[in-house]
Amino acid sequence: MTDATTPEIRPVSQRREVWRQFRSHKGALLGLAVFAVILLGVTLGPMLWPLDPTLVDIRARNAGPSLAHPFGTDQLGRDLMARLMAGGRVSLAVGMAAMVLSLALGTLIGVAAGFFSRLDGPLMRLTDLFLALPLLPLLLVMVMLFREPLSRSFGPESGIFLLMVTAIGLTSWMHTARIVRGDVLAVKNREFILAAHSIGTRPGAMIRRHILPNVLSPILVSATLGIATAIITESSLSFLGLGFPPDFPTWGRLLYDAVDQIQLFPLRVILPGAAIALTVLSVNYIGDGLRDAMDLRTRKR
Numbered sequence: 001m002t003d004a005t006t007p008e009i010r011p012v013s014q015r016r017e018v019w020r021q022f023r024s025h026k027g028a029l030l031g032l033a034v035f036a037v038i039l040l041g042v043t044l045g046p047m048l049w050p051l052d053p054t055l056v057d058i059r060a061r062n063a064g065p066s067l068a069h070p071f072g073t074d075q076l077g078r079d080l081m082a083r084l085m086a087g088g089r090v091s092l093a094v095g096m097a098a099m100v101l102s103l104a105l106g107t108l109i110g111v112a113a114g115f116f117s118r119l120d121g122p123l124m125r126l127t128d129l130f131l132a133l134p135l136l137p138l139l140l141v142m143v144m145l146f147r148e149p150l151s152r153s154f155g156p157e158s159g160i161f162l163l164m165v166t167a168i169g170l171t172s173w174m175h176t177a178r179i180v181r182g183d184v185l186a187v188k189n190r191e192f193i194l195a196a197h198s199i200g201t202r203p204g205a206m207i208r209r210h211i212l213p214n215v216l217s218p219i220l221v222s223a224t225l226g227i228a229t230a231i232i233t234e235s236s237l238s239f240l241g242l243g244f245p246p247d248f249p250t251w252g253r254l255l256y257d258a259v260d261q262i263q264l265f266p267l268r269v270i271l272p273g274a275a276i277a278l279t280v281l282s283v284n285y286i287g288d289g290l291r292d293a294m295d296l297r298t299r300k301r
Helices: 014-023 026-048 080-115 117-132 135-154 156-170 174-187 191-198 203-214 216-239 251-261 267-294 296-300
Strands: none
Touching: 014 026, 014 267, 026 080, 026 267, 080 117, 080 156, 080 174, 080 203, 080 216, 080 251, 080 267, 117 174, 135 156, 135 216, 156 216, 174 203, 174 216, 191 203, 203 216, 216 251, 216 267, 251 267
16 A cells, blocks of 8 residues: 555656657757758748749849848859759758658668668678768769650659669668668567567568567658758759759759859858758757757666
């Protein structure tokens, strides 16, 4: 019988504990705030600043910052603020879509390699093969081979978007696969997995109910880091002139268009460069915070 004066001890849920640990990481909170501001700016900003980013106004070309154009205009008179927001939508969309594809492939291969012993060797050798490939030349070859066919089939914008997402996703799943495989190998020998084996649980049900929930932590961390990797890769390809068409702005394309005029108009390079840097840094800090919050050893300390 418990004493009435004894305070009731309520169990702390895992989600609440993860959030408490995440809040203690100041860099992660700052990164989350910066990423939220960038995300809101590129999604809701065009409603507050409805200028067409592709509108050409030769009379206003190369204008400096003003009330009509807070960030100035480019060599064709297009508003840089509108192009920066439009470019952010495209870059973030490519990053998130490529991250989903990369995460799905990495999780599938990692779980299969860790859970099924006969698949471990072939799948890990395939992973090592992809890790050994020079990714940037491989991406350049993929873009050169499939750019025109996809543009004719789906249109210039949709075709290049599909090509970017597929190319980046297919070349960035390897680290996720390795991390997930290691966690699956550690989980599948635990008592509850052996108990599920003993009662005849099928492999598919065991993976869904027991394996995937216990390897969710590295998957979420890989997701945040995958967004940053995809944004940098897309910006690199666009900066090389192999990304979206010139009238379809992305942050990398804005850098490519402004690099020839960096001495005369440095703001045109600083703005998209700062947007890419802030986005990547904020996502990396969020990933660090999630990793620390979901690490049992850190939470115990």
